[in-house]
Amino acid sequence: MRIDLHAHSNASDGTDSPAELVAAAVAAGLDVVALTDHDTVAGHAEAAGAVRALPGGTRLTVVPGAELSCVVDGVSMHLLAYLFDPEEPEFARERELVRTDRFRRGQAVVERCRELGADISWEQVQRIAGAGSVGRPHIASALVEAGVVATVSDAFTPEWLANGGRADVRKHETDPVEAVRLVRAAGGVPVFAHPGAVKRGRTVPDAVIADLAAAGLAGLEVDHTDHDEAARARLRGLAGELGLLVTGSSDYHGTRKSVRLGEHTTDPAVYEALLAQAVGAKPIER
DSSP states (O other): OOEEEEEOOTTTTOSSOHHHHHHHHHHTTOSEEEEOOBTOOTTHHHHHHHHHTSOTTOOOEEEEEEEEEEEETTEEEEEEEESOOTTOHHHHHHHHHHHHHHHHHHHHHHHHHHHTTOOOOHHHHHHHHTTSOOOHHHHHHHHHHTTSSSSHHHHSSTTTTSTTSTTOOOOOOBOHHHHHHHHHHTTOEEEEESTTOGGGSOOOOHHHHHHHHHHTOOEEEEEOTTOOHHHHHHHHHHHHHHTOEEEEOOOBOGGGSSOOTTSSOOOHHHHHHHHHHOOSOOOEEO
16 A cells, blocks of 8 residues: 655645645555645545545545644644544634634735845735645745745745744744644544654754653654655654654645655555544545
C-alpha cells in the first residue's frame, strides 16, 4: 500500500480542488491520501463525493483531517488531526477562531510587504486564494507574480514571510497541548507535522514534544521533504523513546510547491495503528 497522510486542496492553500486531489492521488498510484487543509474541513464533502464517483475497479481511501496552527513559547508549529468528529462543538469553535484571524493577519502581512517595497495588493491575494482561506502561500504567490521572489519557497525567508521575518504578523494559534486535547476529545488522532523543519524557522525543543506525547500525541511526521537524513534519524530515535508512531507524507500543495503527491509515504502498519485510535470519523473508501 502507498499511503500519503498530508495533502492540501484549494479549501486552504493548495491549488487542486478536493476532487482534483482525489484524481491526482489515483494517478499517483496511492491507496490512501489524507486531506489536511489548514484549520478547515471545507473540502471534505467534495472529496468524499469524488471518491464515491470513482469508476468501478478504482480503489482509493481518503482520510479526512486538518492541519492546525499552534504556538508554544513564541514558536509556531503545526498539528495534523485525523478522523475527528467535525461537528464536535469545542474543537469546531477553535478552528473557526483560527480561520477568522487568518483574514486579519493576511491583510496585515500584505501591508507589511507593501511597506517593504513589494507591489502587491490584498485584492490580488484574494484572487489567488479564490474560495480558500487566505494564507501565507497565497501572499507568496503574489510576491512571485510581482517579481519580488522567484518561487513561493523563496518568499519564506527572514527577508519576507518566514516566522519572525520582516513581513511576518502573528495570528491566533492554539497552544499545542490544548490542541492535542481538543483533537482527542473530538475522537481524532494528532500527529506533529514536520517537527524538524528548521528552514521554516525555529522548531520546538524535544522537551515540548515529550509534553505533547504525555498529553496524547500519537506520532511524528518524520519522512517529509523539509527533513534531511540527519533530522529523520534523530526524529525516529525520539519517536522510539516516547512511544510515538512515525509517519511519512508529501505535504502536497499542487503546483504551489514542487513536492509530488506520494513523494513520502507512511508504513501500512502505522496507518492501521492510527485508525485503531480514531473514534470520531471513518475514512472514505471506494
